Amino acid sequence: MNRIDAxxxxxxxxxxxxxxxxxxxxxxxxxxxxxxxxxxxxxGADLLELGMPFSDVMADGPVIQEACARALEQGxxxxxxxxxxxxxxxxxxxxPVILMGYTNPIERRGVARFVEEAAAAGVDGMLxxxxxxxxxxxxCAALADKDLHQIFLVAPTTTESRxxxxxxxxxxxxxxxxxxxxxxxxxxxxxxxxxxxxxxxARMDLPxxxxxxxxxxxxxxxxxRAADAVVIGSALVQRLGRCERVDEAVRTVxxxxxxxxxxxxxNAPSHDQKQTLSA
Amino acid sequence: xxxxxxxxxxxxSYPDAGGHFGVFGGKFVSETLxxxxxxxxxxxxxxxxxxxxxxxxxxxxxxxxxxxxxxxFAENLSDRAGGARIVLKREDLNHTGAHxxxxxxxxxxxxxxxxxxxxxxxxxxxxxxxxxxxxxxxLGQECVVYMGSEDIRRQAVNVYRMKLxxxxxxxxDAGSRTLKDALNEAMRDWVTNVDDTFYxxxxxxxxHPYPAMVRDFNAVVxxxxxxxxxxxxxxxxxxxVACVGGGSNAMGLFHPFVEDRKVGMYGVEAAGRGLGGHxxxxxxxxxxxxxxxxxxxxxxxxxxxxxxxxxxxSAGLDYPGVGPEHAWxxxxxxxxxxxxxxxEAMAAFHELTRRxxxxxxxESAHAVAYGMKLASELGxxxxxxxxxxxxxxxxxxxxxxxxxIEF
Numbered sequence: 001m002n003r004i005d006a007x008x009x010x011x012x013x014x015x016x017x018x019x020x021x022x023x024x025x026x027x028x029x030x031x032x033x034x035x036x037x038x039x040x041x042x043x044g045a046d047l048l049e050l051g052m053p054f055s056d057v058m059a060d061g062p063v064i065q066e067a068c069a070r071a072l073e074q075g076x077x078x079x080x081x082x083x084x085x086x087x088x089x090x091x092x093x094x095x096p097v098i099l100m101g102y103t104n105p106i107e108r109r110g111v112a113r114f115v116e117e118a119a120a121a122g123v124d125g126m127l128x129x130x131x132x133x134x135x136x137x138x139x140c141a142a143l144a145d146k147d148l149h150q151i152f153l154v155a156p157t158t159t160e161s162r163x164x165x166x167x168x169x170x171x172x173x174x175x176x177x178x179x180x181x182x183x184x185x186x187x188x189x190x191x192x193x194x195x196x197x198x199x200x201x202a203r204m205d206l207p208x209x210x211x212x213x214x215x216x217x218x219x220x221x222x223x224x225r226a227a228d229a230v231v232i233g234s235a236l237v238q239r240l241g242r243c244e245r246v247d248e249a250v251r252t253v254x255x256x257x258x259x260x261x262x263x264x265x266x267n268a269p270s271h272d273q274k275q276t277l278s279a
Numbered sequence: 280x281x282x283x284x285x286x287x288x289x290x291x292s293y294p295d296a297g298g299h300f301g302v303f304g305g306k307f308v309s310e311t312l313x314x315x316x317x318x319x320x321x322x323x324x325x326x327x328x329x330x331x332x333x334x335x336x337x338x339x340x341x342x343x344x345x346x347x348x349x350x351x352f353a354e355n356l357s358d359r360a361g362g363a364r365i366v367l368k369r370e371d372l373n374h375t376g377a378h379x380x381x382x383x384x385x386x387x388x389x390x391x392x393x394x395x396x397x398x399x400x401x402x403x404x405x406x407x408x409x410x411x412x413x414x415x416x417x418l419g420q421e422c423v424v425y426m427g428s429e430d431i432r433r434q435a436v437n438v439y440r441m442k443l444x445x446x447x448x449x450x451x452d453a454g455s456r457t458l459k460d461a462l463n464e465a466m467r468d469w470v471t472n473v474d475d476t477f478y479x480x481x482x483x484x485x486x487h488p489y490p491a492m493v494r495d496f497n498a499v500v501x502x503x504x505x506x507x508x509x510x511x512x513x514x515x516x517x518x519x520v521a522c523v524g525g526g527s528n529a530m531g532l533f534h535p536f537v538e539d540r541k542v543g544m545y546g547v548e549a550a551g552r553g554l555g556g557h558x559x560x561x562x563x564x565x566x567x568x569x570x571x572x573x574x575x576x577x578x579x580x581x582x583x584x585x586x587x588x589x590x591x592x593s594a595g596l597d598y599p600g601v602g603p604e605h606a607w608x609x610x611x612x613x614x615x616x617x618x619x620x621x622x623e624a625m626a627a628f629h630e631l632t633r634r635x636x637x638x639x640x641x642e643s644a645h646a647v648a649y650g651m652k653l654a655s656e657l658g659x660x661x662x663x664x665x666x667x668x669x670x671x672x673x674x675x676x677x678x679x680x681x682x683x684i685e686f
């Protein structure tokens with residue numbers, strides 16, 4: 001069973017909402033990444049998103065753009081990212097790792113070859129930002145061949161017909177982009193979240209993760225009341241950028257994620273409520 | 280009267296419904312942009328079928344842009360080249376000084392028809408930014424132009440023109456600080472403000488429907504030229520020559536001639552300091568197939584798939600990708616793509632200026648340079664039609680700097 005499916009199955013039984021931090025591989029430095037991933041799990045992360053640096057991150061905001069630029073300057077390309085995942089797997093056999101990135105570096109490597117190498121390294125899914133369902137057939141087939149999931153984005157503006165098309169190809173979970181904009185741009189409006197998540201659930205039988213614009217424990221807790229998983233990206237990456245040493249980066253991850261985890265867990269009554277509602 | 284725009288809608292054969300030209304094109308964008316692209320495509324098809332919209336577009340092209348632009352037989356330049364006659368399509372005579380306004384007039388009218396009050400654009404040389412700011416001023420639209428800080432330095436005059444026209448020019452400091460980075464930033468703005476904002480993309484690149492839509496708005500160039508050739512010369516040209524950065528002026532000229540199989544087509548890319556190294560912007564001549572800015576096309580990247588910084592003396596050609604339809608014309612063999620170096624383009628700039636009294640944009644000087652080369656290889660019975668896509672006023676500072684002159 002794919003680790004993503006196993007993890008969500010387990011979380012559902014526990015009634016625990018998933019915390020999914022995103023970090024850019026190689027940022028603030030290549031030697032920090034594996035330590036940061038382990039630290040994130042210790043601080044309460046259930047799944048991990050690892051960004052593959054790209055030179056032209058059209059769908060990301062200034063924080064992740066800067067992180068990618070610095071990671072590239074330090075030579076973090078696909079080989080390095082996969083080596084990081086493989087190293088992470090030596091000590092953690094269960095936490096799912098999802099690669100996030102853009103199409104061109106993958107096509108340059110060759111889609112089938114990259115998917116094979118990623119599977120061997122211990123990757124569980126990929127979210128390729130500039131590869132919507134319309135263009136995803138080749139990548140999806142290659143991923144399915146290795147029992148890896150392709151994670152898709154759904155936006156507030158996604159139409160019903162697009163939702164249907166996405167549902168046909170999506171696996172693992174679906175990532176709801178909670179705001180209009182790029183990563184790290186604005187602040188989430190948690191009130192509009194519940195109906196949006198319900199709209200997705202009506203179309204597909206997959207856990208719904210919510211991301212973009214979540215910065216505080218309160219926002220994470222409010223998001224966890226409506227969705228199955230909470231993605232934290234730019235706010236964490238921004239803090240990592242201020243760290244000069246690996247131990248600082250590890251401490252920063254703990255200090256930032258632990259209160260978020262706690263706030264999400266204190267939600268337990270409302271989470272039960274949600275389950276009652278949807279039952 | 281300009282050629283009627285009702286012929287503007289493509290014949291439906293290319294691209295396909297998903298925006299593909301063979302394996303090229305498509306919509307490689309974040310899901311957050313997909314509905315906006317679908318809305319744009321629907322509006323484009325709807326309004327171009329509306330006679331009122333088309334009449335307004337025709338009228339603007341005639342009275343505001345100044346179409347049709349003439350053909351000009353460059354006799355002195357032809358003598359210098361020795362061989363075929365060189366005829367120039369004078370897009371430099373358009374309002375704002377380049378072909379870019381053909382597209383912005385169309386897109387700004389479309390924005391208005393869609394009820395979007397704010398228009399944004401990316402610009403390299405500044406010509407597209409000026410053309411967008413110009414139509415926005417006329418239509419009373421709020422206008423924001425993204426421009427790389429390196430291009431702002433190279434094209435200070437155009438930056439000031441945009442500001443005079445009421446546009447806000449936002450400097451982009453990321454990456455190579457040129458056109459590609461301005462395009463990334465404009466896309467980010469669009470995805471954030473999609474409800475009230477129309478993205479006026481300036482070339483035949485980007486996600487569908489932009490490559491087809493920008494081509495169709497610029498195809499007035501080729502339709503006019505084809506008619507003028509038949510009327511004034513009684514024949515079609517032997518070859519078309521146009522510079523290619525993203526490729527909008529070339530596609531506008533080429534498109535109406537695609538079925539005229541005897542007419543050769545030559546797209547001229549910026550070979551910069553030579554195709555041997557990486558200091559050029561020749562994605563079709565020296566690149567490979569990949570995905571950039573929403574479409575699959577030829578591009579310049581390194582072995583890790585990271586997009587390379589490019590170089591050209593001309594800001595408007597300094598772009599690591601190219602419109603997907605050009606990629607398709609290249610692979611199908613219908614068009615040839617060649618490179619002209621900075622040095623060759625500069626020489627052509629001076630030739631045309633001194634021999635004909637026409638100062639070309641540095642972008643267009645690439646086409647002039649190759650046009651002369653090609654003419655010298657052909658016979659006196661041949662005609663080479665060169666698209667003089669823009670005028671050189673904006674480049675005076677760059678030229679002066681190269682010659683060591685300070686004002």
